[in-house]
Amino acid sequence: MEWETVIGLEVHVQLSTNTKLFSGASTAFGADPNTQACAVDLAMPGTLPVANEQAFHNAVKFGLAVNAEIGKRSVFERKNYFYPDLPKGYQTTQLAEPIVGPGYVDLQLEGGRTKRVRIHHAHLEEDAGKSLHEDYHGMTGIDLNRAGTPLIEVVTEPDMRSAEEAVAFARQLHNIVTSLEICDGDMSQGSMRFDVNISVRLKGEEEFGTRTETKNLNSFRFMEECIALEVERQIDVLEDGGKIVQETRLYNGETKTARSMRTKEDSNDYRYFPCPDLLPVIIDDDFIETVRQDMPELPEARRERFIKDYDLPDYDASQLAGDRATADYFEATVKACGEAKLAGNWVMADLAAYLNKEEIGIAQSPVTPVMLGGLIARIKDGTISSKIAKKVFEAMTKGEGDADAIIEKQGLKQVSDTGELEKMVDDVIANNQAQVDNYRNADPAKRPKMLGFFVGQIMKASKGQANPQAVNEILIKKLEG
Amino acid sequence: MHQHTIAQLVQGLRDREYSSVELTRHYLDRIKRLDGTYNSFITVTEERALAQAARADERLAQGKAPALCGVPIAHKDIFCTLGVRTSCASKMLDNFIAPYNATIVENYEAAGAVMLGKTNMDEFAMGSSNETSFYGPVKNPWDTGCVPGGSSGGSAASVAAHLAPAATASDTGGSIRQPAALCGLTGLKPTYGRVSRWGMIAFASSLDQAGTLTRTAADSALMLNAMASFDPKDSTCVDQPLEDYTAHLDQPLDGLKIGIPKEYFGDGLNAETAARVQDAIKIYESLGATTHDISLPHTHLAVPAYYVIAPAECSANLSRFDGVRYGHRCDNPTDLHDLYERSRSEGFGEEVKRRILVGTYALSAGYYDAYYNKAQQVRRLIKQDFVDAFDKVDVILGPTSPSPAFAFGAKSQDPVAMYLEDIYTIATNLAGLPGLSIPCGLVDSKPVGLQLIGNYFAEGRLLNVAHQFQLATDFHEKCAPGID
Numbered sequence: 001m002e003w004e005t006v007i008g009l010e011v012h013v014q015l016s017t018n019t020k021l022f023s024g025a026s027t028a029f030g031a032d033p034n035t036q037a038c039a040v041d042l043a044m045p046g047t048l049p050v051a052n053e054q055a056f057h058n059a060v061k062f063g064l065a066v067n068a069e070i071g072k073r074s075v076f077e078r079k080n081y082f083y084p085d086l087p088k089g090y091q092t093t094q095l096a097e098p099i100v101g102p103g104y105v106d107l108q109l110e111g112g113r114t115k116r117v118r119i120h121h122a123h124l125e126e127d128a129g130k131s132l133h134e135d136y137h138g139m140t141g142i143d144l145n146r147a148g149t150p151l152i153e154v155v156t157e158p159d160m161r162s163a164e165e166a167v168a169f170a171r172q173l174h175n176i177v178t179s180l181e182i183c184d185g186d187m188s189q190g191s192m193r194f195d196v197n198i199s200v201r202l203k204g205e206e207e208f209g210t211r212t213e214t215k216n217l218n219s220f221r222f223m224e225e226c227i228a229l230e231v232e233r234q235i236d237v238l239e240d241g242g243k244i245v246q247e248t249r250l251y252n253g254e255t256k257t258a259r260s261m262r263t264k265e266d267s268n269d270y271r272y273f274p275c276p277d278l279l280p281v282i283i284d285d286d287f288i289e290t291v292r293q294d295m296p297e298l299p300e301a302r303r304e305r306f307i308k309d310y311d312l313p314d315y316d317a318s319q320l321a322g323d324r325a326t327a328d329y330f331e332a333t334v335k336a337c338g339e340a341k342l343a344g345n346w347v348m349a350d351l352a353a354y355l356n357k358e359e360i361g362i363a364q365s366p367v368t369p370v371m372l373g374g375l376i377a378r379i380k381d382g383t384i385s386s387k388i389a390k391k392v393f394e395a396m397t398k399g400e401g402d403a404d405a406i407i408e409k410q411g412l413k414q415v416s417d418t419g420e421l422e423k424m425v426d427d428v429i430a431n432n433q434a435q436v437d438n439y440r441n442a443d444p445a446k447r448p449k450m451l452g453f454f455v456g457q458i459m460k461a462s463k464g465q466a467n468p469q470a471v472n473e474i475l476i477k478k479l480e481g
Numbered sequence: 482m483h484q485h486t487i488a489q490l491v492q493g494l495r496d497r498e499y500s501s502v503e504l505t506r507h508y509l510d511r512i513k514r515l516d517g518t519y520n521s522f523i524t525v526t527e528e529r530a531l532a533q534a535a536r537a538d539e540r541l542a543q544g545k546a547p548a549l550c551g552v553p554i555a556h557k558d559i560f561c562t563l564g565v566r567t568s569c570a571s572k573m574l575d576n577f578i579a580p581y582n583a584t585i586v587e588n589y590e591a592a593g594a595v596m597l598g599k600t601n602m603d604e605f606a607m608g609s610s611n612e613t614s615f616y617g618p619v620k621n622p623w624d625t626g627c628v629p630g631g632s633s634g635g636s637a638a639s640v641a642a643h644l645a646p647a648a649t650a651s652d653t654g655g656s657i658r659q660p661a662a663l664c665g666l667t668g669l670k671p672t673y674g675r676v677s678r679w680g681m682i683a684f685a686s687s688l689d690q691a692g693t694l695t696r697t698a699a700d701s702a703l704m705l706n707a708m709a710s711f712d713p714k715d716s717t718c719v720d721q722p723l724e725d726y727t728a729h730l731d732q733p734l735d736g737l738k739i740g741i742p743k744e745y746f747g748d749g750l751n752a753e754t755a756a757r758v759q760d761a762i763k764i765y766e767s768l769g770a771t772t773h774d775i776s777l778p779h780t781h782l783a784v785p786a787y788y789v790i791a792p793a794e795c796s797a798n799l800s801r802f803d804g805v806r807y808g809h810r811c812d813n814p815t816d817l818h819d820l821y822e823r824s825r826s827e828g829f830g831e832e833v834k835r836r837i838l839v840g841t842y843a844l845s846a847g848y849y850d851a852y853y854n855k856a857q858q859v860r861r862l863i864k865q866d867f868v869d870a871f872d873k874v875d876v877i878l879g880p881t882s883p884s885p886a887f888a889f890g891a892k893s894q895d896p897v898a899m900y901l902e903d904i905y906t907i908a909t910n911l912a913g914l915p916g917l918s919i920p921c922g923l924v925d926s927k928p929v930g931l932q933l934i935g936n937y938f939a940e941g942r943l944l945n946v947a948h949q950f951q952l953a954t955d956f957h958e959k960c961a962p963g964i965d
Contacts, residue, residue: 039581043801045574046561046583046680048715078797080844082821089800142805271844273853276687276794278716 001239002203005231006211007166008158010195011173012151013183014127015058020148021126022049022092022278027149029189037129037144043087048277051076055150056281058182059099059124060291062152065176065298066119068103070288074124074281079270084142085129093125093153095272097280100152105176106300107168108318117169118157127151146190158197158208163227167220170194171322175299179324187218194223199244200234209234210244214251214258226251229258302327310340319348325362329369336373339380346372350393367396375403388412388464416467418474421458424466425474428457439479451475482507483643484965487552487700490646494541494551501541501551505534505595508553512597512644519620521629521638523558524566525598533595540593549707550593555645557636558599559606560586560691561680569682570602570614573802573809573828583680584712585649585691592707597645601635604830605799606656606684608632609902612893613832621664622961623927627886630660630902636694637664641961647695647704651681653688654787655882655906658918661694662881662930665920665959667947668694669701672938673913674719676705677712683798685791686717688910697957698919698947702726705940721938729941730948735769737946738874744780745879745905757922757929758880761950765878768949773874777866782859783908784900789843789856790911795833796840802828835896864912871936876946880905881918881930905932915940919947920956928959 020027023040040047056074063070075097078090100122107115129147131140154173160166174192178185185191199211214230217223229251234244246264251257297305303321306312312320320330326347333343351372355362375392378384384392384407395406407413415421429436432454439450451472458471482504485493493499499507509527516522530553537551561567561579563586568574582590589596603613611619611634619634621627622642629638633650637660640648650657652670661668670692681691693704705726712718741762746755762772804810804824811823829837843852870877882902892899909916914934921931931950935943951957 042806044561044580044807045567045569045577045682045801046579046678048679050714050716080797080800082800082803084803084805084817087801087806088797089803090797269846271796271841271846271849273793273797273844273849276685276717277683 003200003231003235004203004205005162005227006158006199006201006208007160007162007227008197008211009154009156009160009166009169010197011154011170012127012193012195013062013154013173013177014191015055015150015152015182016184017052017054017058017150019052021052021055021124021150023148025148031145033132033141033143033145035145037147041087041144041148043089049092049275051278051281052150055124056099056283056287057291057294058150058180059122059152060283060288061180061182061295062122062154062177063100063103064288064292064295065180066100066103066105066122068119068122069101070283071097071099071101072283073097074099074283076124076275076278077272078275079272081268081270083128084140085131085144085147087129087144087147091126091128092275092278094123098123099283105169105172107165107172108303109165109168112314115165115168117159117165120155120157122152122154125151125153158199163224163231166196166227167224170220170223172299175322175324179296179299181296181324190218193218196223196227198227198230198234200231200238209238210246212244212247212249214249215261217251219253222251222253225253225256226258229256233258296324299324299327310334310344312340312344316344316348320344323362329362329365332369333373333376336370337376337380339376342376342379343373346376350390354397366399367393371396371402378403378407382414382416382467383407384412384414385464385468388414412465414467415462415465416470418470421466421470421474424458424461425454425471425478428454428461429478432457436479454479483511483646485646486697487549487646487695487703488697490552491549491703495546501534501537501553501595502531504551505530505553505597508597508645515642516639516644518625519622519638519642519644520617521601521619521635521642521644522555522598523568523570523601523616523635526562526565526596529565530595530597533590537593537595547591547593549589549703551595552593553595553597553645554589554704555597555600555636555639555648556586557602557633557648557650559602559651559682560649561682562586562596562599565599567599567682568615569605570616571604571828571830571833572615575615575809577808579680581680584677584710584714585708586680588710589649589707594707600633600639600648603632603634603656603832605682605795605833606632606651606653606689607795607832607836609655609659609899610887610889610893611635611660612889613830615830618889621886622964623665624886627888627927628663630663630882630886632656633660633694637661637666637668640664640666640694640696641964643960643964647693647700649691649708650694651689651691652906652910652916653684653690653791654910655903657692657694658906658916658930658932659882659902661918662920662928662932663886665928665957665961666694666696666918667698667701667920667957668692668918669705669940669944670909670916671705671709671940672719672915673910674717675709675721675915675938675940677710677715677718679712679714683794685794686798687794688787688791690910698917698944698951699727699730701917701947702730702944705944719938724941726941726944729945732945733769734765734946734949737765737770737876739765739770739772740775740870740874740877741772742775742777742780742870742877742879744777749883749901749904750880751884751924753924754880754884754929757924758878758931761921761931762878764950764953768953772878775870775874775877777863777870777908779859779862779866780908783863783911784904786856786859786863787903787907787911788839788900789852790860792836792840793843793853794840796837796844799829799833799837804828832896860911863908867908867912867914867934875936876943877934879932881932882906885924885927885929909934913937915943917943917947919950920959921954922956923959926962928956
């Protein structure tokens with residue numbers, strides 16, 4: 001039997017506003033527990049919410065980026081349930097009239113394949129606090145710093161058909177929200193969390209199978225692993241003649257296992273109703289226009305521009321345009337050196353490898369675009385070879401200054417002076433008579449290969465600083481002349 | 482001193498007839514001496530009051546006194562007061578010291594008023610007799626065997642017994658106007674959104690409105706001047722220009738068109754009460770007003786709609802009282818569920834539990850459309866009734882409550898009978914309109930209230946209409962027996 005996977009995502013995106021969705025408390029991460037929770041966040045009696053305009057600005061920005069209709073009338077509702085990290089006993093969220101209506105995202109998949117994933121809607125809501133179960137000896141600690149932090153929950157249609165598509169969508173969404181600068185995209189701190197709805201059906205079947213929802217995945221890798229695991233589990237159950245139970249599941253990324261958290265039967269009746277403390281928010285065309293003016297270039301448009309303006313190959317353009325910080329870095333480097341292809345190679349290879357090794361973001365790179373551009377300029381003008389450039393780059397990462405300073409200080413300048421080079425060639429010829437004889441007696445067709453030995457000797461003698469092209473020319477002249 | 486109105490006290494303080502400290506001490510002494518009988522205060526803030534009074538005297542001496550400088554008032558215990566227990570008359574909040582002031586408390590402080598203490602009320606403002614308070618019932622100064630009305634029973638009794646010259650109160654379905662009627666006072670519920678709800682513990686957010694209990698309409702105007710403000714901390718507060726509510730008090734009533742809704746004079750209205758209201762209508766006619774029969778056809782749906790919407794909102798508003806962060810927590814909870822169940826079972830009284838259950842039911846899957854949605858539709862029809870009526874008339878007049886004060890226990894076992902106490906007041910909350918009750922005579926030696934309903938933000942006109950009545954009559958000057 002051939003099975004088809006059907007995936008829909010619910011993504012919680014934490015908005016980078018300065019203050020919470022309904023209070024003036026700070027949203028900065030990492031403060032001591034309960035130091036960023038004001039009377040409103042603590043749900044003190046008599047406190048009232050006031051909606052944060054910046055959150056609406058961000059949500060509308062997102063809506064425009066995913067080609068969505070903007071909800072002109074946006075209504076907050078109360079979702080009622082008891083939990084210690086939910087101080088009011090209800091979450092203020094949106095249901096019937098969300099801020100972002102239907103939209104879509106187009107994905108570029110491997111092999112040049114494209115895929116459209118439809119967005120059902122995205123709504124604004126407040127985050128809950130955190131329950132801390134460790135370190136309290138059988139008790140639970142509550143930290144309400146996160147309580148009230150603004151989120152948009154992005155809900156897709158069940159349009160994805162594989163883990164690859166789901167991860168591609170997740171990455172694209174990450175690129176979009178970070179490009180828009182509405183979310184810091186830091187998944188390790190929970191800034192983006194994914195709930196994955198998975199079902200399988202026989203290929204050709206029209207009806208969807210029963211789905212399960214795996215909650216709170218916070219990395220692309222976990223998402224990929226969890227989908228593979230769940231798809232396999234569902235197929236096993238069905239092929240054994242069993243039925244899929246609609247349930248909420250949890251995936252453990254460390255043990256690579258998943259378990260059922262609750263089934264549909266014990267799901268809550270949330271008793272949603274419009275929040276009487278908040279009036280419907282009317283979004284007018286002027287507001288939308290103001291947001292539109294504020295829209296940065298999105299990854300897809302930038303990718304196309306990179307191909308057109310910089311003559312980059314498709315692959316390079318996709319790699320460089322996806323993430324806004326990378327794309328900005330790349331463009332600043334090009335500006336500094338005028339060499340797009342070389343700049344792209346350096347950003348994707350040496351710089352990426354270094355950042356990866358150090359586990360830091362491109363924004364934290366000790367080598368700035370101007371510095372990298374300066375290095376590339378020296379390659380281009382023949383001051384140093386590509387090989388020496390790697391050495392200079394390494395020195396730059398250690399804070400030893402810009403390319404020119406390092407080249408100067410370490411005397412790495414390429415030797416192109418003909419007199420100096422001729423002397424080196426003469427020495428090598430004098431000291432390697434046997435190889436010289438071999439060369440001269442060899443078939444001319446085989447000679448270029450044999451030339452390598454002499455070049456190597458000269459590079460060694462010059463500590464790599466001899467200009468290879470000049471060395472070649474002089475060698476051929478002397479050996480054959 | 483305690484016979485003076487606010488207007489007289491403001492003058493007396495400015496003329497140095499007495500200092501604010503003397504005045505405050507006088508009221509504190511009366512509370513100490515007499516409130517054992519009425520139980521109108523939950524907390525008396527003697528120290529704070531005297532400190533505020535001393536500061537007020539300094540400002541008076543400097544000639545920089547704000548409008549209510551040195552005047553003592555009482556706050557309903559539904560308003561958060563910084564550093565002072567704010568209980569909402571519930572065991573749940575018996576240990577709750579508010580960490581901030583309600584906006585209206587701040588506003589009165591800015592106006593120089595002195596806080597005497599926090600007044601008793603029905604638990605979480607749920608009740609019409611003040612019998613649901615954790616701190617015991619409040620007695621009506623006119624007849625201590627009778628209820629003072631509710632939920633602002635403590636505020637009403639304290640003013641009627643001259644333990645405070647005025648008190649703040651709140652009105653979700655009649656909680657200012659009905660106690661005003663039963664205690665012979667002037668009670669004003671402003672337009673929804675005229676006064677900030679920040680710091681007023683929520684019962685039903687879309688209906689709750691702070692207001693005042695005073696002895697005269699002129700005092701209500703002075704009190705509203707200090708209370709009203711646009712508050713960015715309350716999203717439902719309306720940014721309407723502030724006005725001087727005393728400015729139009731003296732305007733004559735010639736040409737005033739008063740609507741008399743036939744639905745407010747039907748079955749269930751005490752005949753004697755109806756007669757007092759009819760007398761009042763004649764007085765208005767003698768003052769130059771014309772009366773017009775009108776209809777508010779959806780009036781009979783107001784109580785049922787209210788008892789879906791208010792409990793629905795309260796069921797969510799009261800979820801925060803879970804024993805986790807503040808308020809009552811049961812002893813030795815065995816697990817989370819036990820903590821919630823026992824803390825809430827022990828902390829809430831019967832009427833509060835009843836309304837939480839009713840509201841939870843009305844919002845449940847499968848019932849939402851039949852109850853909550855339907856009630857909201859009815860609410861729109863009720864509002865439209867008033868909008869149509871105000872096309873034809875300037876104010877609407879009728880009884881405030883169906884009968885005078887009733888005996889303790891008379892209705893407390895019959896929730897529906899109790900709910901019908903607010904049959905004439907609830908519709909104005911559903912519509913968000915301002916309403917006012919003034920005394921219009923006695924029945925069986927107990928006061929009867931006349932209700933006036935105005936158009937949105939027409940508090941000035943409403944107070945003018947009430948003041949002119951009080952210039953022509955002396956019902957508001959009558960005191961409860963034994964109160965000098």
